[in-house]
Amino acid sequence: MDHNIQIERSTNLKSKPDESKLGFGQYYTDHMFILEYTEGQGWHSGRVVPYQNISMDPAAKVFHYGQTVFEGMKAYRTENGIKLFRPKKNFERLNRSNARLSIPQIDEDIAYNGLIELLNVDRDWIPSTEGTSLYIRPFIIATEAALGVNPSQNYLFMIIMSPVGAYYAEGVNPVKIHVESEYVRAVAGGVGEAKTAGNYAAGLNAQEQAKEHGYSQVLWLDGVHRRYIEEVGSMNVFFKINGVVHTPMLNGSILDGITRNSVITLLKYWGVPVEERRISVEELVEAHNKGELEEAFGTGTAAVISPIGELSYHGEKFVINNGEIGEISGKVYDTITGIQTGKVEDPFGWVVGLDS
Structure with missing residues (x-):
């Protein structure tokens, strides 16, 4: 070359x-x-x-x-x-x-x-x-x-x-998300884990329908069982349930997000319990009904952290943390953006200077 x-x-x-x-x-x-x-x-x-x-x-x-x-x-x-x-x-x-x-x-x-x-x-x-x-x-x-x-x-x-500027008009304020149960974004063995244009084109229809009903994005379910959480639009997603942070495990149809990896690393560094595993939408509904779904947030380069204040699923609305940004969401956002802008110590060597 x-x-x-x-x-x-x-x-x-x-x-x-x-x-x-x-x-x-x-x-x-x-x-x-x-x-x-x-x-x-x-x-x-x-x-x-x-x-x-x-x-x-x-x-x-x-x-x-x-x-x-x-x-x-x-x-x-x-x-x-x-x-x-x-x-x-x-x-x-x-x-x-x-x-x-x-x-x-x-x-x-x-x-x-x-x-x-x-x-x-x-x-x-x-x-x-x-x-x-x-x-x-x-x-x-x-x-x-x-x-x-x-x-x-x-x-x-x-x-x-x-x-x-900010990716979402709401900025770092919580957004409302629609759980998509009709359309499918990707399946394991396809190209869901690749960052390719077709993945995003496949999601536009559902995204537009969600916006017509006042929702910022869609929460995708898996393409086989139609019940396991995958991603939020163009972001990975996290849920804090009863003190433990959960995120869908990488399974071949979920993008291996760099912000996702950074969040997991930060949480472990802080001693916050975090699990990468399969999470069903029914589990989220049950956790919400028990008062155990404490926070939810998306992660990605564009928005960094996007707190989720409400989920809509099969016509029901589930408000999370009174529609307010949660403690973990806020701390992660402040820390990552602080590291990126040099206002917070970078213990991981993540930041690279242009002239270094």
């Missing part, structure tokens, strides 16, 4: 958006990173270029067979410089998704170095207002123009970046 990264700076820089009105994924920085893959040559031609449209053949395989994977991470402006949160874990997971989608493994070092070069070029885009960050979206698409149903021989790996 060619490890040289060329840099072409834009001559038409954009105006920076108002940091108090960023929303999520609405604005994009001046530059992007591109790396190409050609069968027989491997990954090559890494470069930082002005943010721009890309031209593709209508027969490109990504359009027809969905051969694409992506990641999500963030950069933060802190008092001690620009910081990233466990970025190499994202590139490790990207390669696990690549393996499932028959996409060639990417050199994680060149992907990481490409990100660092891009961040250095666009570092002025990293916002400084409380609660903001620079969202980073690495992704790979299949570009070979051929309609045969087989893996592409050509790919593009790209990184784009967007200054963002």
